[in-house]
Amino acid sequence: xxxEWLEFQVKPEAREKFIQKDQEIWTKFLAKQAGFLxxxxxxxxxxxxxxxxxxxxxxxxxxxxxxxxxxxxxEAKFSLAMGKDNYxxxxxxEFQVRKFRENCQNHxxxxxxx
Numbered sequence: 310x311x312x313e314w315l316e317f318q319v320k321p322e323a324r325e326k327f328i329q330k331d332q333e334i335w336t337k338f339l340a341k342q343a344g345f346l347x348x349x350x351x352x353x354x355x356x357x358x359x360x361x362x363x364x365x366x367x368x369x370x371x372x373x374x375x376x377x378x379x380x381x382x383x384e385a386k387f388s389l390a391m392g393k394d395n396y397x398x399x400x401x402x403e404f405q406v407r408k409f410r411e412n413c414q415n416h417x418x419x420x421x422x423x
Contacts, residue, residue, distance in 0.1 A: 313364040316400035323395035330390045344371025
């Protein structure tokens with residue numbers, strides 16, 4: 310499993326809209342992509358402007374195979390819905406999961422073919 314880590318700075322008054330539009334636009338798009346396992350949005354209680362999105366992918370190859378044009382189109386829709394001055398992507402990281410919690414490992418194994 311691979312983790313895509315995205316840190317955003319979001320104006321506090323736009324935070325709930327960001328979460329809603331992310332679900333409507335980005336999550337809907339990602340759910341159709343091969344290897345997408347799910348995502349979480351983390352809110353930092355100490356830094357009101359910070360949001361972290363953690364996306365779970367089955368493999369890096371599946372994640373990186375998504376067309377740049379499709380990603381750009383989806384970001385354009387999101388930016389139009391949000392207003393580009395209301396948020397900024399500040400960090401992108403990638404992690405590999407080496408040890409799973411028991412319930413995560415069982416879920417991942419159940420998704421393997423055959």
